């Protein structure tokens with residue numbers, strides 16, 4: 001009897017979930033465990049890809065990416081939204097400034113829309129406008145250049161820095177134990193700091209540790225350059 005009740009209640013919940021999924025933008029393969037706020041260091045990125053001049057001398061936003069508990073990115077979900085400029089209303093100036101496409105031949109709008117269709121639509125907290133607005137808000141809160149400079153980790157020289165020193169600089173600001181993730185571009189046997197991932201809970205209210213079980217480390221085994 002109890003078992004029967006449990007069984008039918010489970011079936012009921014599975015059905016409920018299916019119905020909910022059909023009517024929302026539910027498409028995420030696994031639950032969103034955290035959001036990765038990814039910022040790019042243009043001086044490195046533009047050594048790997050042709051960029052439009054002038055290259056910003058500050059970190060720019062790459063995206064705000066939902067990830068599963070093992071760190072794999074939740075990507076390419078269904079979206080009910082159509083490409084339009086509506087989501088950028090009121091934040092267009094900040095978006096152009098802090099979230100430029102960098103790549104030659106790619107418009108900002110195409111880049112932002114790509115970020116929504118590849119990543120943004122796999123989270124369920126924010127619709128497009130709020131999603132972009134949240135990323136801009138995080139950009140105001142987290143300035144990697146300032147965090148690194150405060151830790152005497154300065155760009156533009158041939159000095160190398162340990163991954164530990166870089167991580168530590170962020171932990172001091174985000175709270176001890178909130179680990180970041182880095183990517184690098186390899187050039188002539190050197191590893192150049194390219195992107196910094198700071199992770200947040202699914203509502204993007206507080207920092208959490210990035211998880212990296214399935215991520216590929218691209219920064220080598222030694223110290224890295226910050227060009």
Ligand SMILES: *[C@@H]1O[C@H](CO)[C@@H](O)[C@H](O)[C@H]1NC(C)=O
Pocket residue numbers: 057058059139140142143145146
């Ligand atoms: C870099 O951008 C941040 C905002 O994200 C700003 O606070 C900081 O002053 C900028 N630094 C430089 C050197 O432009």
